[in-house]
Amino acid sequence: MLSSWLPKWLEKAWLLASAEHGQDSVSTLDLLLALWQDDALRGALQSGAPALARQDAGRLSGAYAALRQHGGEAAGGEQPSAAADEGEGEAPAAPQGKRGGAALDKYTIDLTAQAKAGKIDPILGRDVEIRQMIDILMRRRQNNPILTGEPGVGKTAVVEGLARKIVLGEVPPVLSGVTLRTLDLGLLQAGASVKGEFENRLRQVIDEVKASPVPIILFIDEAHTLIGAGGAAGQNDAANLLKPALARGELRTIAATTWAEYKKYFEKDAALARRFQVVKVEEPAPEIAVQMVRGLTDAMAKHHKVEILNEAVAAAVQLSSRYIAGRQLPDKAISVLDTACARVALSRAGKPGPIEDVTVLIDNIDRETAALEREEGHAERIAELQAQRAELEQDLAALHQAWEAQQKLIEEIDELKAAKDEAKPAKGRKLSPLQAKRKELRELQKHQPLAFECVDESVIADVIAGWTGIPLGRMVSNELEQVQKLAKLLAERVIGQDHALEQIAERVQIAKANLEDPGKPKGVFLLVGPSGVGKTETALALAEALYGGERNLITINMSEYQEAHSVSGLKGSPPGYVGYGEGGVLTEAVRRKPYSVVLLDEVEKAHPDVLELFFQVFDKGVLEDSEGREVDFKNTIILLTSNAGTELVMRACEHGVTVEDETRDPTAEDLVEILRPTLQKTFKPAFLGRLTIVPYFPISDDVLRAIVGLKLDKIRRRIADNHGAQVEFPEELAEQMAARCLDVDSGARNADAILTRTLLAQISNDLLSRMASGKPVKKIAVALKGEQVKVKVS
Numbered sequence: 078m079l080s081s082w083l084p085k086w087l088e089k090a091w092l093l094a095s096a097e098h099g100q101d102s103v104s105t106l107d108l109l110l111a112l113w114q115d116d117a118l119r120g121a122l123q124s125g126a127p128a129l130a131r132q133d134a135g136r137l138s139g140a141y142a143a144l145r146q147h148g149g150e151a152a153g154g155e156q157p158s159a160a161a162d163e164g165e166g167e168a169p170a171a172p173q174g175k176r177g178g179a180a181l182d183k184y185t186i187d188l189t190a191q192a193k194a195g196k197i198d199p200i201l202g203r204d205v206e207i208r209q210m211i212d213i214l215m216r217r218r219q220n221n222p223i224l225t226g227e228p229g230v231g232k233t234a235v236v237e238g239l240a241r242k243i244v245l246g247e248v249p250p251v252l253s254g255v256t257l258r259t260l261d262l263g264l265l266q267a268g269a270s271v272k273g274e275f276e277n278r279l280r281q282v283i284d285e286v287k288a289s290p291v292p293i294i295l296f297i298d299e300a301h302t303l304i305g306a307g308g309a310a311g312q313n314d315a316a317n318l319l320k321p322a323l324a325r326g327e328l329r330t331i332a333a334t335t336w337a338e339y340k341k342y343f344e345k346d347a348a349l350a351r352r353f354q355v356v357k358v359e360e361p362a363p364e365i366a367v368q369m370v371r372g373l374t375d376a377m378a379k380h381h382k383v384e385i386l387n388e389a390v391a392a393a394v395q396l397s398s399r400y401i402a403g404r405q406l407p408d409k410a411i412s413v414l415d416t417a418c419a420r421v422a423l424s425r426a427g428k429p430g431p432i433e434d435v436t437v438l439i440d441n442i443d444r445e446t447a448a449l450e451r452e453e454g455h456a457e458r459i460a461e462l463q464a465q466r467a468e469l470e471q472d473l474a475a476l477h478q479a480w481e482a483q484q485k486l487i488e489e490i491d492e493l494k495a496a497k498d499e500a501k502p503a504k505g506r507k508l509s510p511l512q513a514k515r516k517e518l519r520e521l522q523k524h525q526p527l528a529f530e531c532v533d534e535s536v537i538a539d540v541i542a543g544w545t546g547i548p549l550g551r552m553v554s555n556e557l558e559q560v561q562k563l564a565k566l567l568a569e570r571v572i573g574q575d576h577a578l579e580q581i582a583e584r585v586q587i588a589k590a591n592l593e594d595p596g597k598p599k600g601v602f603l604l605v606g607p608s609g610v611g612k613t614e615t616a617l618a619l620a621e622a623l624y625g626g627e628r629n630l631i632t633i634n635m636s637e638y639q640e641a642h643s644v645s646g647l648k649g650s651p652p653g654y655v656g657y658g659e660g661g662v663l664t665e666a667v668r669r670k671p672y673s674v675v676l677l678d679e680v681e682k683a684h685p686d687v688l689e690l691f692f693q694v695f696d697k698g699v700l701e702d703s704e705g706r707e708v709d710f711k712n713t714i715i716l717l718t719s720n721a722g723t724e725l726v727m728r729a730c731e732h733g734v735t736v737e738d739e740t741r742d743p744t745a746e747d748l749v750e751i752l753r754p755t756l757q758k759t760f761k762p763a764f765l766g767r768l769t770i771v772p773y774f775p776i777s778d779d780v781l782r783a784i785v786g787l788k789l790d791k792i793r794r795r796i797a798d799n800h801g802a803q804v805e806f807p808e809e810l811a812e813q814m815a816a817r818c819l820d821v822d823s824g825a826r827n828a829d830a831i832l833t834r835t836l837l838a839q840i841s842n843d844l845l846s847r848m849a850s851g852k853p854v855k856k857i858a859v860a861l862k863g864e865q866v867k868v869k870v871s
Contacts, residue, residue, distance in 0.1 A: 082121050089115050095274055180281035181293070184265050185258040188240040188296065200238030201372040202365040203231060206358055207238050213354045214294065214329055215251050221323055223300065223332040225339045226358035229408030231369070232333040235358060236296050239331075255292045257331075262302055262315075279318050287327055300332035304342040304349075316349050323352040337658065340704060366394045366406040370414060381418035384531040389414065392534040396541050400625055402669040413544075417536045421529040429480055429527040435473045442466045461853065480527040486518045487530040547625045559622055560589045570618040571611040572787065573780030576745040577604070577771045578615070584769060585623070585714065597698050601715045603680070603765075605752055606726055606773025609826040612718040616676040619714055629673040631666045635683040644687045649703030657703065664702040672712045680717040681759050688764050695767040717768065722755035730775050748772035776825055782815040784825045788832060789814075800844065802854040802870075807861055810836075835866050843870040 087103075089111035094100040100107075112118050191197050200207075206224070213222040224232040240257045242248050248255075260282065269275040286293045297303065303315040322328035332353060334343070343350045361369060367390055374385045393414040394406065401409045446462050449455040493511040515530070522535055529536050542548065559566065564575075564582035571578060581602055588599040604612040620630040638646065647663040650656035660668075667675065680688070694700050698711035726748055733740045734747050743751070749770050756765060776784070789811060793804045814835070818827040840857060847854050847870055858869045 082118060085115075086111055086118055089118065092271060092274070095268070095271065179285075180278065181258065181285045181289075184278065184282055185260050185295070188237060188257045188259055189243055189255075192237070192240040192244040197237045197241055198376055199372040200234050200241060200369075202361055202369045203235045203238050203358075206235045206356055207242065209356045210235070210239055210331065211248060211252065213356070214331075215249060216326075218326045219324070219352055219354065220326055221330045221332065221353045222356045223334065223339070223343070223353040224356050224358050225334060225336045227360060227405045228335060229405035230358050230360050231407060232358050233298055236331055236333065255294055256289075257294050257296060259296045259298065262297070262299070275315070276318060279315055283318070283322055283328060287322070292329075294329045294331060296331045296333070298333050301334045301338035301342040304346065316346065320349060320352060336706060337704060341658065360405045361407060363394050363398055363406070366398075366410055367391055369407045370394060370410050373411060374414075377415060377418050381422045383418050383421045385414070385418065386531055386533045388534045389417065389532045389537050392537040393417070396537055399672045400541050400545050400547055413537060413540055414532070417532050417540045420540060421532050421536055424527070424529045429476070431525065431527065432473065432476050432480065435469055435476060439466060439469050439473065442469070476527065479521065479525065483518065483521050483526070483528040486514060486521065487528055490514045490518065490530050557589070560586055563622060566622045567615065567618045570621070570787070571614050572783045573776055574611050574615070574773055577773055580745070580769070580771050581615070581619070596711065597696065598694070598710050599712065599714045601695050601717075601768055603717045603719060603756075603768040603770050604773060605719050605721060605756070605770060607723045607775050608720055610773045610776055611825070612716075612773055613676065613678070616674050616716050619716070620674040623714070624672050624674060629670055630676060631663070631670065631673050632676045632678060633663055634678050635680045635687075636678075638683045638687045641684050641686040643684065644690055645703070647687070647690060648700065651703050660704075661702055664700060664708045667700075667710060667713060668706075668708045671709050675710075675713050675715045677715070677717045679719065681719045681721045685761060688760070692763065692767065719756075719759070721759045722752040725751050725755060726772065727775055745772055748774070778815065781818055781825065781828065782811050785811040785815045785828050785832070788828060792832070792837070796840075796857065800854045802857050804857045804859070806859050809861060810859065810866075813861060813864070836868075839866065839868040840870070843868055
């Protein structure tokens with residue numbers, strides 16, 4: 078039978094060893110000390126071993142400390158000496174130059190030691206933030222900076238930069254020789270399941286920082302986790318343990334957290350917030366981000382054993398900033414560049430992914446064919462699989478040929494790089510042999526890179542294309558060329574509104590040439606005209622031409638904001654209201670996609686107070702959300718659409734305008750003057766004065782026929798992509814469909830409804846019948862018999 082005192086004895090010994098002494102095991106000394114310190118256990122000991130119970134607990138505690146300092150039982154199991162037992166001796170002094178105690182070594186990481194060992198990468202572009210930290214750390218009281226910023230902007234890197242400056246001696250004398258340590262909250266909390274254990278560990282760290290002969294600055298990353306850390310009901314949390322030392326200046330701390338977490342946790346605790354001085358770490362501008370990433374290229378190139386060209390660094394920043402949403406610079410640019418280095422290194426050692434993918438498809442076909450051959454009645458499917466296999470074999474052969482050609486060029490480039498004298502162009506040549514070979518390799522890799530010689534712009538674009546799904550060719554195309562031919566690109570999708578497209582293209586070109594105010598959006602346009610004439614299609618075409626696809630179109634239906642209080646839906650709910658902290662529809666969308674087209678649809682239906690929100694956006698290119706964060710609109714194009722004055726436009730285009738007793742068709746300028754009185758009644762003059770008014774004409778019969786033709790082309794491509802079938806439309810089909818669009822008010826939208834009702838309904842019925850019977854679809858023929866549309870699927 079075990080004594081009922083045994084569980085209590087073991088629990089007390091474990092608390093002494095772990096919580097008070099910071100040990101990971103229970104020794105004989107802990108067991109003895111637990112007996113002498115607990116009155117109940119000592120009373121039970123009195124009856125069984127009175128001589129042991131009479132020992133003095135204070136002297137035994139001193140002997141315990143001496144033994145622990147000399148290694149305790151692990152050092153050879155030596156027992157307390159007589160001198161120690163009588164308290165005649167003192168514990169030996171700590172060795173000179175020792176920078177941390179047991180708790181510091183266990184729960185913190187020495188950043189200055191890592192910097193001295195060269196384990197911290199160079200930190201560029203954050204000199205201002207580091208200087209702000211140094212100013213705060215040199216104060217006598219409340220000398221604790223807290224870095225706030227979005228994840229990925231480099232808050233931890235700023236502290237690492239300070240550690241490097243301390244090691245290099247680039248700090249004031251007050252901070253020279255200081256040790257910078259990172260407090261690992263995970264280690265503090267690990268295994269601290271017993272009540273009070275976490276607090277005791279943190280107290281040990283604080284006490285050792287105070288007692289250290291070398292000044293120590295603690296860095297606490299994700300500092301918001303301190304709020305409530307270790308604190309159960311009725312207990313102090315970690316933050317309350319730090320407050321007194323922080324207020325008196327006994328403990329210097331650098332904290333880091335996101336802006337949202339700071340507002341959520343620190344601002345609610347005024348006593349804690351006033352002990353810290355905020356240092357904002359903003360997302361760097363692209364030019365600064367390039368410098369930051371460039372500082373890491375040597376380490377990356379050494380790790381991956383690849384060459385990184387300067388153009389790759391610029392492309393990593395530029396393309397990631399434009400196409401990767403939800404992450405911040407420089408973090409996303411570093412991730413892209415690191416992935417590109419890994420991809421180049423991998424391409425030198427293994428088969429390219431496209432070749433492996435085609436090989437897997439061929440293997441799958443072989444397995445399915447083998448399974449079908451063991452059964453009967455699958456001759457048609459087997460023949461189809463064999464035809465697919467033959468096509469894949471051709472594709473595989475072409476891929477192998479392209480891969481071999483690219484590898485051969487890479488080998489030649491490597492040879493040229495080894496020959497130093499080939500690095501410069503010969504007389505009369507603009508390019509050196511090395512540059513010429515690289516240019517030739519890029520031409521081969523333009524559409525499908527299979528092997529890489531170095532990390533260049535095409536590799537970066539290939540990585541981002543894989544992450545985002547945006548076609549590679551669209552990313553590497555010259556943006557300036559896109560802007561120069563913008564009107565032509567828009568006219569391929571928007572028919573019959575050339576004047577509007579030219580006006581929009583001119584303003585975008587002016588902004589792209591840096592002749593407009595850089596603090597404003599790239600363009601703010603009010604598109605006015607009847608419904609269904611191409612206003613929304615213009616927004617889609619702009620997103621496709623300038624920002625990589627329709628996914629970068631942000632559409633806000635302004636008819637949902639007819640009340641003054643609904644402005645909170647755009648920028649976020651204010652503090653204390655439901656939804657605070659979740660962000661606004663507009664601000665969150667633009668924050669995630671700063672390079673985008675913003676479409677404010679049916680803007681005349683919004684409340685005037687809601688429209689006043691956009692004054693700051695139109696003037697300064699920024700909007701502050703409900704949490705105090707600035708959202709950047711400087712890289713957006715803002716389009717507002719309105720149907721105000723539609724009747725005036727329709728009447729003017731139908732009857733013409735009279736100028737100097739002469740009636741003629743209205744021009745775009747005439748429509749603006751006709752619409753201006755109506756627009757001034759609908760919108761405030763201050764709002765209209767910030768916009769470029771772009772009128773849209775009603776659709777003529779010829780334009781409608783062209784639009785229907787474009788829609789038929791889209792249907793043809795959709796069927797080819799989804800079913801692999803060819804579609805034949807008669808030439809007169811577009812004209813007949815356009816003739817049925819009798820609803821003038823709905824414009825080209827009526828054509829969609831007619832095509833769906835008359836054409837797509839029949840095609841879908843026949844397609845579903847073929848699919849249900851398992852028959853392949855190879856061709857769809859559409860014919861006209863009078864006014865009837867006939868469809869034949871084969």
